[in-house]
Amino acid sequence: MEVPTLASVIEEIRSRPKLLTEYIEEIYERINRVEPILRAYITIRPKEEVLRDAKVVIEKLRSGEAGKLAGALVAIKDNIVTKGLRTTCASRMLKDFIPPYNATVVERLLSNDAIIIGKTNMDEFAMGSTTENSAFYPTRNPWDTNRVPGGSSGGSAVAVSALEALASLGSDTGGSVRAPAAFTATVGLKPTYGLVSRYGLIAYASSMDQIGPICRSVVDTALILDVIAGKDGKDATCIGVRKCNYVDEVREGINDGVKAKLVVIEEMVSEGVEPVIKASFERTLRKLEANGFSVSWVSEQIIKYSLPAYYIIAMGEASSNLARYDGLRYGLHHSVEGLSWYEVFSKVRSEGFGREVKRRILVGTYVLSAGYYDAYYLRASKVRRVIRDRLKDLLRRYDFIVSPTMPVLPPKLGERIVDPLKLYAIDVETVVANLAGLPAISVPSDFISNLPVGFQIMGDEFSECYLLKVSAFIESILKVSPTAPSWVM
């Protein structure tokens, strides 16, 4: 069976609108079959509701008024708010939270006639890289169900990889879109900071958070980005510089090819990178060179410091962002009768947050506290400046910085979560893009013992047109995606 893509389904449905109902039936049949094992979703909308939405879309298709995403059956990470549809952040703190409004990205998907299937599992408040840190249950990797799917947007990646949705949205603060994309053989894009509105994204580390699509191909990624990118008056940091039609660029990349100067930073493929990953990465580079790409290697010592700098900044911002959870206006509630504010807030926060979230809030409070701020948060922010300057300088001389997306193959469940430092270590390739605000994409590049491997391409700010074009060409050379594990088909 050929793996359907968002692009192929949208095109098919344009000429045969009625097929949308069949696709929905097929997806719910598959969800019933695979969800007990994989658990990609936290909340699944009732099929009847989705079929009602489809009726409206089918009518629009027939009258020629349908939006660009008519036919798109999408999954949304559960930290992106959806009006009237429970949004939990995979936390006890928000397990009954019903948002009274839609995130801007959700509004844009819906106004282009996409239909939401459900809300996906994640690490609590997006803090984690394996989707084991969910207050509900861990999500499993469809390529090997004893292994993690990566995180924190693991549910979104699995929903797409296991054909439980046609495309999804995740969020990426330090690699949370790209990590699960690499581990599930899907395409995951973290856009430039400021290209996509964060309005309605429940904040983790605001200076680095960015919403991005997870899809089965680069062209699908472009279709989603085309709809969600752009200025938003509700997010002052969203300037949304858009220079092209992303889908046209991708088609051009596939049809005409494109030459580009790639650069590898040695520090990104040395320490902590498994030998099989490095070997696979080098094989990928040789294939690209054979197709006209040039590859250079440089050393950038400062990159060795990106991981601690990232975690200091992320935890500091998290401790500030998560101060809002007091259980009064929304979230887990504790009766206020006869208790002091200190008792009420402490009770709610101690019961509502999971272990990793508490750890990050506490360490984050420390790095921001008087006496330690200079040594940690301020110093990390200076290192951040140096990292950004060095990367910007490299991107003046080369078109893209490439690396493996993940330094390891998907770990077994329980393997990394036991030790926070072992968990943080697998973000070593991805955090640099968030520190520097640059766009980066993970494209499926290989399978090692039937486990997916991803190739990361990082470009200059607001270079998504060029980045997607090159990614599409690279995808056509590597011929890994679109793919799906045969047992789910």
Add this chain to the structure above:
Amino acid sequence: MLVLSEEELREWVRRVSRLALIEIRPEEESSLINDFKRIIEFFNKLQEVNVEGVEPLFMVPKEEIIVRNDVVGKCLNREEFMVNVKERINGYVKGPKIV
């Protein structure tokens, strides 16, 4: 280098827990202290970098700052945004006693 003794760490965990309004149960304390110690050691790696004269970067700079015009627009009505409030009093959110 900032290296804390066991006692300083314990004291510090208590202080931070109070600041963050997160209670630490006695059975959580020792594993938490151990995690902190290792995380701080991992952070201390940054002390090796010479950042003299470097301006900190808190947000990725943007050429333009987008500010909305200060005009009255549509927003959620009271009932809509109060939907998740569990304790109310006369249409307001009820909070704990402050004084």
